[in-house]
Amino acid sequence: MAVRVLDKAAVQPRSRFNLSRAFTIPRSPGRVTIATIRLRIPANSTPNRVELVATVGVRGVRGIAQVLFRIFRDGREIFNTRQGIESDPESEVNYVVTFQGIDRNVSTGNHVYTVTAENLTANTRADVVGPISFSGLAVRTRS
Structure with a gap:
């Protein structure tokens, strides 16, 4: 398969782990925006796909949080995944979560992709501590 x-x-809003710049992942239905990128799909570029990769450093603070990461295109959810985050200092508290989503046959124009996080579990806490990166590659595909 040929691609163009x-x-x-x-974007890389944070390049390293840093407790002093940590922020709490809110309880669902609240969510926090982790990173945003913009991609342009030129006219006459179908079929196509957009390959998206996100990495988020997370720390468990209380309980076992279930963190829901979502990717949105122009405000519409196109991908999600969950990750359990433990907070037992005798076990593990620091995690680097990496995930990839693929968006197929995206329409012509400029598109905003956003990664968010929300905590699905009551009485738990998980913080984003870094690093954070988010990248997208739009390619035209031919069979």
Whole structure:
């Protein structure tokens, strides 16, 4: 299968683990935006796909949190995954969560992709501590 790169974007809001800049992942239905990128799909570029990869450093603070990560395109959810985050200092409290989503046959135009996180479990707490990165690669595909 031949491919042609249409656009690419990447952000790295945090390049390392840093407890002093940690922020709490809110309890669902609240959520926090982790990172945002913009990609442009030119006219006459179908079929296509956008390959998205996110990495988020998370720390368990209380209980075993179930964190729901979502990727949105222009405000519409296109991907989600869950990760359990423990807070037992005798076990493990620091995690680096990496996931990939693929968006197929995206329409012509400029698109905003956003990664969010929310905590699904009551009476628990998980914080984003870094690193954080989010990248997207738009390619035209031909069979």
